[in-house]
Amino acid sequence: xxxxxxxxGGLVQAGGSLRLSCAASGRTFSRYxxxxxxxxxxxxxxxxxxxSSSGGSTYYADSVKGRFTISRDNANNTVxxxxxxxxxxxxxxxxxxxxxxxxxxxxxxxxxYWGQGTQVTVSS
Numbered sequence: 443x444x445x446x447x448x449x450x451g452g453l454v455q456a457g458g459s460l461r462l463s464c465a466a467s468g469r470t471f472s473r474y475x476x477x478x479x480x481x482x483x484x485x486x487x488x489x490x491x492x493x494s495s496s497g498g499s500t501y502y503a504d505s506v507k508g509r510f511t512i513s514r515d516n517a518n519n520t521v522x523x524x525x526x527x528x529x530x531x532x533x534x535x536x537x538x539x540x541x542x543x544x545x546x547x548x549x550x551x552x553x554x555y556w557g558q559g560t561q562v563t564v565s566s
Contacts, residue, residue, distance in 0.1 A: 444468045444555040446538050451560030454528055458564070462523040464538030464557055472496075472516035475541035477553055478523045480534035480562075490536070491523060492546040499546045506532075528564045535559040 450462040462478070477492035491512040492501045500512050511524040521538055539553035 444540055446540065446555060446557035448536065448538050448557045448560040451536060451562045453563045453565065456528060456530055456564055456566050458528050459524070459526045460528065460562060462525065462536055462538075462560060462562075464521045464523075466519045466521070466538075466540065471519040473544065475543055475546045475552075476512075476514060476521040477539045477541060477546070477548075478512060478521075478536060479539060479550065479553075480532075480536045481559075482531075482534040485534075487537075487550065489548040489550065492541070492548060493521065494546040495544040501546050501548055503548070525562070528562075530564045530566045533562060533564050535561050 445467045447465045475494050478490040479487050480490050481487040489503050493512045493514050497514050509527045514521045537559045538557045540555040541552045
């Protein structure tokens, strides 16, 4: 069993920044890719970013590329999402997830464990 706990969400003005954290326990964290997804009100869950098990490869959704950065600290079993230049359309519940693969990817089906989510609200 894997436990994922996200933190760092909150209310921020447009143009501001937030840093999300996801602490993992219960599995060999460094063996698996990790991802961030989000779900806005009335919308489907969407891919945001992912990172390979080693941290050497990352993928981003086009909507966040250049503004968000995913990183991981395998020594502390934590993955981060640094979000800069936030926009109102970034408002959503953000979830971290553990993959079944070592490779980063955007396919939701490769992720098997999910956190409870953290709310990010960007005001205009």
